Amino acid sequence: xxxxxxxxxxxxxxxxxxxxxxxxxxxxxxxxxxxxxxxxxxxxxxxxxxxxxxxxxxxxxxxxxxxxxxxxxxxxxxxxxxxxxxxxxxxxxxxxxxxxxxxxxxxxxxxxxxxxxxxxxxxxxxxxxxxxxxxxxxxxxxxxxxxxxxxxxxxxxxxxxxxxxxxxxxxxxxxxxxxxxxxx
Amino acid sequence: xxxxxxxxxxxxxxxxxxxxxxxxxxxxxxxxxxxxxxxxxxxxxxxxxxxxxxxxxxxxxxxxxxxxxxxxxxxxxxxxxxxxxxxxxxxxxxxxxxxxxxxxxxxxxxxxxxxxxxxxxxxxxxxxxxxxxxxxxxxxxxxxxxxxxxxxxxxxxxxxxxxxxxxxxxxxxxxxxxxxxxxxxxxxxxxxxxxxxxxxxxxxxxxxxxxxxxxxxxxxxxxxxxxxxxxxxxxxxxxxxxxxxxx
Numbered sequence: 001x002x003x004x005x006x007x008x009x010x011x012x013x014x015x016x017x018x019x020x021x022x023x024x025x026x027x028x029x030x031x032x033x034x035x036x037x038x039x040x041x042x043x044x045x046x047x048x049x050x051x052x053x054x055x056x057x058x059x060x061x062x063x064x065x066x067x068x069x070x071x072x073x074x075x076x077x078x079x080x081x082x083x084x085x086x087x088x089x090x091x092x093x094x095x096x097x098x099x100x101x102x103x104x105x106x107x108x109x110x111x112x113x114x115x116x117x118x119x120x121x122x123x124x125x126x127x128x129x130x131x132x133x134x135x136x137x138x139x140x141x142x143x144x145x146x147x148x149x150x151x152x153x154x155x156x157x158x159x160x161x162x163x164x165x166x167x168x169x170x171x172x173x174x175x176x177x178x179x180x181x182x183x184x
Numbered sequence: 185x186x187x188x189x190x191x192x193x194x195x196x197x198x199x200x201x202x203x204x205x206x207x208x209x210x211x212x213x214x215x216x217x218x219x220x221x222x223x224x225x226x227x228x229x230x231x232x233x234x235x236x237x238x239x240x241x242x243x244x245x246x247x248x249x250x251x252x253x254x255x256x257x258x259x260x261x262x263x264x265x266x267x268x269x270x271x272x273x274x275x276x277x278x279x280x281x282x283x284x285x286x287x288x289x290x291x292x293x294x295x296x297x298x299x300x301x302x303x304x305x306x307x308x309x310x311x312x313x314x315x316x317x318x319x320x321x322x323x324x325x326x327x328x329x330x331x332x333x334x335x336x337x338x339x340x341x342x343x344x345x346x347x348x349x350x351x352x353x354x355x356x357x358x359x360x361x362x363x364x365x366x367x368x369x370x371x372x373x374x375x376x377x378x379x380x381x382x383x384x385x386x387x388x389x390x391x392x393x394x395x396x397x398x399x400x401x402x403x404x405x406x407x408x409x410x411x412x413x414x415x416x417x418x419x420x421x422x423x424x425x426x427x428x429x430x431x
Contacts, residue, residue, distance in 0.1 A: 004246060015233045015237075016232050023231055036237060040241045041245070044248055045248070110223070112228075119224065119227075134225065139197065155190050155194075156189065158193060159189050166220065
């Protein structure tokens with residue numbers, strides 16, 4: 001069996017996860033496709049570094065994320081996004097004191113695209129922590145490995161990201177004429 | 185119990201089991217966070233890699249250069265140098281070790297021959313007649329070794345042909361006073377028998393000395409053979425026996 005077919009057999013089953021990760025990173029389907037393809041080729045070229053029996057999905061996601069960082073560097077737009085989890089929440093962002101008693105119903109009121117768009121508005125560090133932990137259901141440790149961060153940092157980013165997401169969704173909900181906030 | 189943010193995340197991700205005494209406010213937060221998780225995951229359910237993307241990637245993979253392989257380039261030069269160095273050290277060490285063992289075996293065999301001789305084993309030819317001894321060796325080995333020029337204190341009491349280092353050697357027993365010593369005639373040079381003289385020459389004609397298990401051994405090269413005298417006597421006494429061999 002050739003190395004390419006080995007790679008195809010090992011990596012291609014995770015193509016959806018790779019594409020979703022790319023999409024979560026760049027927020028654009030076309031660019032996500034391009035990024036996915038580039039990441040797959042990069043992964044193929046680095047296939048010798050993959051240890052059989054380890055988590056191929058996580059390995060691919062890490063390559064996608066690194067490919068994205070390379071692109072941003074190439075575009076010279078890398079800023080302080082990675083430190084976004086250290087930024088304080090803006091005034092009025094804290095939603096920990098108020099809860100949606102009918103959260104599921106409210107969240108179901110949003111279209112998938114609106115949910116994804118709201119996630120896309122989060123700083124990248126928080127967005128990717130929420131995406132990996134909540135969407136891809138990776139463990140905190142796995143997410144930490146992909147994002148080059150400590151597990152505690154991932155927890156903090158996910159928590160802040162979820163809080164901020166709620167703020168964003170609340171604003172959208174208000175625009176749409178419904179608000180599930182019933183308990184201050 | 186009020187959860188810290190870290191505990192909250194652990195409970196949310198099912199890393200730890202949710203306790204029964206959890207704070208109602210945390211319970212509400214958990215329910216809400218779970219709802220967000222579920223909704224987010226559901227939203228991304230519709231996000232898939234298209235078939236055209238999958239096909240495009242498969243084609244790219246087929247035409248892409250072969251994956252980089254991490255070869256371990258063995259430093260052949262270093263390996264050869266290391267092997268040569270090891271051989272340079274090992275070969276002499278092994279040679280010395282083997283030689284020392286062989287040499288040690290030589291003195292041990294000489295001592296054993298003497299011990300057997302003084303017990304007059306089966307086949308031991310007990311005679312003091314030098315002519316009969318010469319005939320005995322001629323018959324058994326095809327040569328006649330040098331015998332002692334006897335004196336009143338020194339008498340030959342018998343002879344024998346025995347094994348030494350896989351071959352047969354001549355040996356005869358002499359009586360010096362109340363003690364006995366064996367003269368053993370070998371083709372090996374004294375140094376090869378494990379005896380030393382201090383001159384350092386491998387094929388010298390000096391009298392060589394040694395000992396083994398309480399027995400003294402002296403040896404000298406005479407003609408084509410070495411004559412070793414072994415006995416429970418001072419080396420000086422054994423040397424006196426050798427002098428009588430030299431004539």
